[in-house]
Amino acid sequence: MTRRGRTKKMTKNNQRGCETRHPQEDHLPDNAKRRRLDPHPSSGRLLYPDFERPTAQECRDVRDRLMALHGFPQEFEEYRRNADAATHSSEDSGAVQVKSEAGCSDSGGNGVGSSVLDGLVHAAESKFLENAIRCGGLAHTKAHRIKNILKTLLEKKGKICMEYLRDMPTEKIKTELHQFKGLGPKTVACLLMFHLQKDDFPVDTHVFRITKSIGWIPPSANREKAYLHLNQRIPDNLKFDLNCLFVTHGKHCQRCASGRQPQRAPLGPCPLSGYHAG
Structure with a gap:
C-alpha cells in the first residue's frame, strides 16, 4: 500500500471513530432514527434553558385574547374535554373518534368496523382510498401509509384496533406510534391531544x-x-385551547396568515399586536 493510500485509510478510520454511535437504535426504522433528537417534552431538562418564553402568564393572556375574538372554535368542539373532570369515560368524543377510525367496537372486540377495515386492508385498491381522502391533499402518499399502518396493526395485534394505546403512558404511546412509517411528530401529537385526550x-x-x-x-x-x-x-x-385558537386565528388573521392572505374572512384587529416583533 502506498503512503498516500495508508494516509487516506487512517483519515477515514479516524472520522469513523469520532462518530457518535447509537447501537441500541440499529433495529429501528429510518423514521425512528431521524427522531433521535426528540427527547421527551416532559423530561426535566429544558431544550432552551435560557429562553424563558412563553411564561405561564403570557399563555393565559394570549389564550384569553384569542378567546375574546374567536370564542372557542366550533370545528374543535367535539374534541374538547371537561377541564374539571378527573377522568374521562370511554364514551368521550375523542374515544368514540378513535374507535370509529380504528374500527373498534365499544367492547374492544372484532366489531363490524373492524371487519370492514380488515376487508379494506386486504381487498381495497389504493385508488379507492385515494379518492376518499383526496380533499386533504397528498392522497397517493397518505393512502399508501394508511394501508401500511392498518396492515401492520393486523399483523402485530391480530385486529385493526388502537384502543390498547389508551392505557399507556404518553411517552410509551409516542414510542409505539413512531414505529409506524408515515406518522411524524405532528400527527402523533394530534392523536394524543384530540383523540386520546392527552396534554400535548x-x-x-x-x-x-x-x-x-x-x-x-x-x-x-x-x-x-x-x-x-x-x-x-x-x-x-x-x-x-391555545392550540385550537392558534390554528383558527392563523386562518382568519391577515397579520398572522401565511403571506398575509388569510384563508377565511378576518374578524377584527389582531389581538396579538402587542406581542408581534414588527
Missing part, C-alpha cells in the same frame, strides 16, 4: 408561524424543536 401541543404551520412571530420560540428553532420547547413551557391546562 402539536405544532402545525399556523402554530409555528404565530408562536415564532410573537417571540415564543427562538428564531433559529425549526418545527421539531418548537414542538419540544412549547410543550415544556406551556401549562398543560392551557395547551388544548
Whole structure:
C-alpha cells in the first residue's frame, strides 16, 4: 500500500471513530432514527434553558385574547374535554373518534368496523382510498401509509384496533406510534391531544408561524424543536385551547396568515399586536 493510500485509510478510520454511535437504535426504522433528537417534552431538562418564553402568564393572556375574538372554535368542539373532570369515560368524543377510525367496537372486540377495515386492508385498491381522502391533499402518499399502518396493526395485534394505546403512558404511546412509517411528530401529537385526550401541543404551520412571530420560540428553532420547547413551557391546562385558537386565528388573521392572505374572512384587529416583533 502506498503512503498516500495508508494516509487516506487512517483519515477515514479516524472520522469513523469520532462518530457518535447509537447501537441500541440499529433495529429501528429510518423514521425512528431521524427522531433521535426528540427527547421527551416532559423530561426535566429544558431544550432552551435560557429562553424563558412563553411564561405561564403570557399563555393565559394570549389564550384569553384569542378567546375574546374567536370564542372557542366550533370545528374543535367535539374534541374538547371537561377541564374539571378527573377522568374521562370511554364514551368521550375523542374515544368514540378513535374507535370509529380504528374500527373498534365499544367492547374492544372484532366489531363490524373492524371487519370492514380488515376487508379494506386486504381487498381495497389504493385508488379507492385515494379518492376518499383526496380533499386533504397528498392522497397517493397518505393512502399508501394508511394501508401500511392498518396492515401492520393486523399483523402485530391480530385486529385493526388502537384502543390498547389508551392505557399507556404518553411517552410509551409516542414510542409505539413512531414505529409506524408515515406518522411524524405532528400527527402523533394530534392523536394524543384530540383523540386520546392527552396534554400535548402539536405544532402545525399556523402554530409555528404565530408562536415564532410573537417571540415564543427562538428564531433559529425549526418545527421539531418548537414542538419540544412549547410543550415544556406551556401549562398543560392551557395547551388544548391555545392550540385550537392558534390554528383558527392563523386562518382568519391577515397579520398572522401565511403571506398575509388569510384563508377565511378576518374578524377584527389582531389581538396579538402587542406581542408581534414588527
